[in-house]
Amino acid sequence: MGVKAANVGRINTIPFAEQGVSDEEELKVKKYLRGEAADLGVLQDKKLKGQLAVREALYGKSAQAAAKAEKWLMPSEGGYLEAEGIEKTWRIKQEAIAGEVDILSTRKQFDIVLPGSDLISYVDMSQMCMCIGSASLISLSGARSIHSGFYFEWSIYGSSWEKRSFGTCGHENMDLVKEFQVRETVRDVVFLHDQKLLAAAQKKYVYMYNENGTEMHCLKEHGAATKLQFLHKHFLLTSINKLGQLHFQDITTGQMIGNFERFRRSDVMQVNPFNNVVTVGHSGGTVSMWKPTSAAPLVKMLCHKGPVIALAFHSNGHLMATAGMERKIKLWDLRKFEVLQTLPGHATTMDFSQKGLLATATGSFVQILGDLSGSHEYSRYMGHSMAKGYQIRNMSFRPYEDVLAIGHSMGWSSILIPGSGEPNFDTWVANPFETRKQRNEKEPTRRKEKLSKQEREAEQEAAVEGAKNIPLKKKTKGRSKPSKVAKKKQEAVAKAKKPFLEQQTEDKEMSKKKRKRIGEENQLPKSLQRFARKVPTT
């Protein structure tokens, strides 16, 4: 068995003077090219053709330069697990791995016993915080502090169905940073754009909390949410709730961007990290994909014969794994919407790592599948079984590290999975060694680069342009005077704008009505609340 320990970069003795691109580098160049070059033969405009040809040449050169620079820019190599002889990789236990790696890595294997814990979620890549559901405590723990002691990383653990508290915990020092009670069921917990804000789906509403545990907002429109997700690039908080509604709320302005009511209650929601599309799994075996701009789902796929239990997305956006109640795990290619592979097995929760390893868990057994031969066929890579009786609720790979964090009914553990994390991070994308100053300066930039809902405005503009370009019939007997023609054009433009304006006012009215209704519900004393309107008026 060969397990590679953390690698300090070795200096290459081959001089960096090669002009051409070798075969291995060809593959790398392809990775950086981001697709095929455009076909310029169809263009008539010579000037444009010349300019585009120059640009395409530049793209080629920059991809080559990036491929060549890789060996200097990437100081670390990824980890791996190799079986020798008749050994199989999936029979190798965590204790055996611990014996082969360095001390710092072994510290990442641990088990924390907190009865009743449930969820795990991480803050975005750079923070690498852990969010775990815990049964009885809401605690925010100070997290790993590197020798400088400059900053803290947070982890929180939220509560399970029965118990009522929150907690965050650091995953290096395991210091408890903060702990607070909310006294009601918490179904899901998610960090927002950085570790300072977190959103919790509690019994009736969704609440937003500060890192100090202060309640910042009570988001009533979401209702009794069952699953929460945060779209980082758009600053949108998404939730699905018990009534089958999907809500999108922009947390920078507080505006509800979209709410859709199309399905029965569902528990399965994931976000495709490549294009930030929200995917919901239904009890009929269908999976639907939503964006806040359209009222109907973008895609509806029939995936399983029974209810969909779990969903996971690969980071490149092409691969989706779904698990159904009929004990099948299917891997889908999202470009063609075709099944790539069907695997037998039951999975209550799944997660993809940065390098494409798929972790599936059922009961107290975790199985990690990997695309080992490079042929897009997933096969068993590793496995881990916890103490019998532990029900695994949630899993999450730690970004940029070879660690899998598992949240189960008796607490949470973390195990080592060599080869799961991307070894080289980019400081400008996600910096795990951020100082507080860097984090503060990052926030306005991220806010400035927020992707907003431009599609609707673009649609409106397109409609108006179309209306302006309608050719009007020339009429005789004085009926096509210039003043009349101008008036007709104005009317056409107003007509084109009408549906968009109507929808805007409709949205405003809807939200007003909802606010009123929710306000009403709150005003009634507890004994009379059963007479408040329970059926949604939409």
Next chain:
Amino acid sequence: MSSLENEARTFRYSLSQRRVFRNFDPNLRSQEKSVEYVRALNAAKLDKLRFEDQFRKLMKLLLLFFFFLYSKIFARPFVGAMDGHIDAVSCMAKNPNHLKGIFSGSMDGDIRLWDLANRRTVCQFPGHQGAVRGLTVSTDGRVLVSCGTDSTVRLWNVPIPSLMESSDNEAKPLAVYVWKNAFWAVDHQWDGDLFATAGAQVDIWNHNRSQPVNSFEWGKDTAISVRFNPGEPNILATSASDRSITIYDLRLSSPARKIIMRANEDCNCYSYDARKLDEARCVHKDHVSAVMDIDYSPTGREFVTGSYDRTVRIFQYNGGHSREIYHTKRMQRVFCVKFSSDASYVISGSDDTNLRLWKAKASEQLGVLLPRERKNHEYLEAVKNRYKHLPEVKRIVRHRHLPKAIYKAASLRRIMTEAERKKDERRRAHSAPGSMPREPLRKRRILKEVE
């Protein structure tokens, strides 16, 4: 096992500097096109915001939240005005050896040397009795040649700039040569001893002779402007009042080539390749009144024009429309423009007796930039250029405020040309196919070419 706690990787050089790791893998970045598009949009909107460093950080935070309006009101191309002449500024000259100085001559015969950094007069050259029509400096920067409507050509010694700048020095002329007719323009040969004047005929003078060495004429019309070719020291071009452009070679005894245009003062600029004069390389259309002066940038990629319609425009060398327009309420008819020798500034001299200093790139930050600032500017420029063809970004990048008179004049011209074009199309549609050949505008404007 990849591990982040590797000491070597987190090594800090100093407390403020941290090591930066890069991984250009596209898989790490989701939705990069959308993010870049938003950055381009923001860059276009923020484009004109370039304050002094002291305000920058303050304003940046404020503006991030206020700035999503379609306004580029923070464009600040105007640097300053140079006040001093008492009559309209008719001509300007750049000193090839000295970056900071510029000569200007006015309609009352006053010639001044300005210091652009302080925007003050260094030296005055009084002497001309009438309007000064042309100014030029020899290539070594020592002799200033001026000509005017009083039929004199005067040569002056250019004072060497000293540390103690005393204002309003008066200089004595080196030589005064009187000739028969009023002069319209003058230009000095590059790397030579000769200069040419334009008037009733084109005269070639030597510094030391009081009479022209040579004289050219083609037809009986006055030559209005003259320019030597910087690359070929023996070739010069003149434009005459019979709508023609003539190219002369000093080594021959007669003019080389002449083209006659269709219209005089039709508000367009035409670029020609001097080797092939039967077709313009590019027609630059944007002015609404006669173009009074043109100057190329030292990079050769842009040129600036000043026109009778009170605006200064900057064009790309191959661009049909201007990329920038500068106007002020106080600036009246622009008679002369110059591009500064470091390609960063544009100087315009106008009817209202002022010379104005403008930035060549309106949103450029002046002064010394930190390398990080420069990189950021370059990145924003590049990302804006990548998405500038998309409608939202294009609209913001192209937007310029025009004075009402120019806006109306421009729309009127557009209506007129559209009407002509439509009529032409209809004629073509109603005649036999192929009987009306299409002639490009570049050719249409030329009447004929004569040897």
